[in-house]
Amino acid sequence: xxxxxxxxxxxxxxxxxxxxxxxxxxxxxxxxxxxxxxxxxxxxxxxxxxxxxxxxxxxxxxxxxxxxxxxxxxxxxxxxxxxxxxxxxxxxxxxxxxxxxxxxxxxxxxxx
Amino acid sequence: xxxxxxxxxxxxxxxxxxxxxxxxxxxxxxxxxxxxxxxxxxxxxxxxxxxxxxxxxxxxxxxxxxxxxxxxxxxxxxxxxxxxxxxxxxxxxxxxxxxxxxxxxxxxxxxxxx
Numbered sequence: 647x648x649x650x651x652x653x654x655x656x657x658x659x660x661x662x663x664x665x666x667x668x669x670x671x672x673x674x675x676x677x678x679x680x681x682x683x684x685x686x687x688x689x690x691x692x693x694x695x696x697x698x699x700x701x702x703x704x705x706x707x708x709x710x711x712x713x714x715x716x717x718x719x720x721x722x723x724x725x726x727x728x729x730x731x732x733x734x735x736x737x738x739x740x741x742x743x744x745x746x747x748x749x750x751x752x753x754x755x756x757x758x
Numbered sequence: 759x760x761x762x763x764x765x766x767x768x769x770x771x772x773x774x775x776x777x778x779x780x781x782x783x784x785x786x787x788x789x790x791x792x793x794x795x796x797x798x799x800x801x802x803x804x805x806x807x808x809x810x811x812x813x814x815x816x817x818x819x820x821x822x823x824x825x826x827x828x829x830x831x832x833x834x835x836x837x838x839x840x841x842x843x844x845x846x847x848x849x850x851x852x853x854x855x856x857x858x859x860x861x862x863x864x865x866x867x868x869x870x871x872x
Contacts, residue, residue, distance in 0.1 A: 650801075679859060688762075688848050688862030689802070702859050736801055744858045749794075749802040 648673060650739050650750035658756045659727050667722040667753045669737030677701070677743050678720040680712060683734040683752070695720055696743050724755075732757045760785040760851050764863035771839050772871045779834040779866050781849030790852040791832040792860065793823055797845045805847075808832065819843070844870040 651670045659665050671678050677696045681689035691704040695714035709725040718739070724731055734754050738747035761784045771777050783789060790809050794802040806817025813825040823834045832849060846865045852858040 681860075681862075686865075688764075688850075688864050689860070691859045691861065694859055704859070738802075738860075740858070744790075744854050746804065746807060747858070747860065748804070751801040754799075 650737060650748050652735075652737050652750040652753050654753060655751070656754045656756075658758060660758050661727055661729060663727050663757075664723065664725045665727060665755060667724075667735050667737075667755070669720045669722070669739075669750060671718045671720065671737075671739030672748055675739035675741050675748075676718050677740045677745070678714055678718065679738045679740070679747060680720070680722050681736040681738065682706070683736060684730075685733070689736055692722070694743075701743065727757045729757050731755065760789065760853060760861045762849050762851050762861055762863035764847075764849055764866050766866045767864070768867045768869065770869040770871060773841055774838050777834075777836045777839045777843070777868065779847050779849075779868070781832045781834065781863060782830055783832060783849070783851045784830065785851055785853060787853065790854065790858055791823075791825060792850040792852065793817065793821070793832075793834045794848045794850060794862075795819075795845050796848065796865075802848065805834070839868075839870055841870050841872065844868055 679694040680692040683689040693703040694701045698714045714720045734752040738749045740747045763782045793805040849863045850860040
């Protein structure tokens with residue numbers, strides 16, 4: 647059974663650019679949640695997708711957006727990048743909305 | 759709103775000694791509680807979880823945690839620490855009513871002395 651995978655592993659962008667991060671959920675999982683982990687802090691919930699629909703959002707501005715595809719993989723898009731967007735972005739999938747979440751290894755985003 | 763506090767930012771423990779990491783949460787109803795471990799540059803691995811039932815839960819790698827509703831705490835313990843336990847530990851709370859979206863504490867970094 648393949649776990650949660652994320653791509654890319656690392657990337658570097660400059661302020662004002664746009665970025666897309668990708669997540670493949672674990673087999674049989676229909677729910678994906680995204681978290682942002684700034685250096686030295688705990689992860690913060692960005693949003694959750696359940697069966698291709700957004701199912702809740704944390705305190706993040708609209709320039710953070712997402713998608714979930716029919717195979718339940720997901721994308722996180724961030725527009726107009728700011729320096730404070732530099733962080734580890736974690737994706738987690740679960741069998742359904744209230745089940746245990748399994749985390750991927752994360753994507754390290756650096757904004758210069 | 760739910761919140762999690764981990765009062766200890768760093769803990770240093772000798773190999774073979776016991777370890778206890780503190781976690782206090784704030785949530786109006788019965789929460790889902792979790793402990794995760796994160797090694798440098800890695801994602802999060804679930805150590806254990808509490809949803810309901812027995813308030814003492816056993817996890818992987820010899821860890822256990824006890825849910826104390828009266829103290830709003832969910833402290834993590836290990837009787838004898840190994841050098842490989844050096845990592846960052848995060849307590850998290852979720853709620854069925856919120857689709858189990860997790861709120862994390864700030865983490866406790868554990869250093870293990872030989």
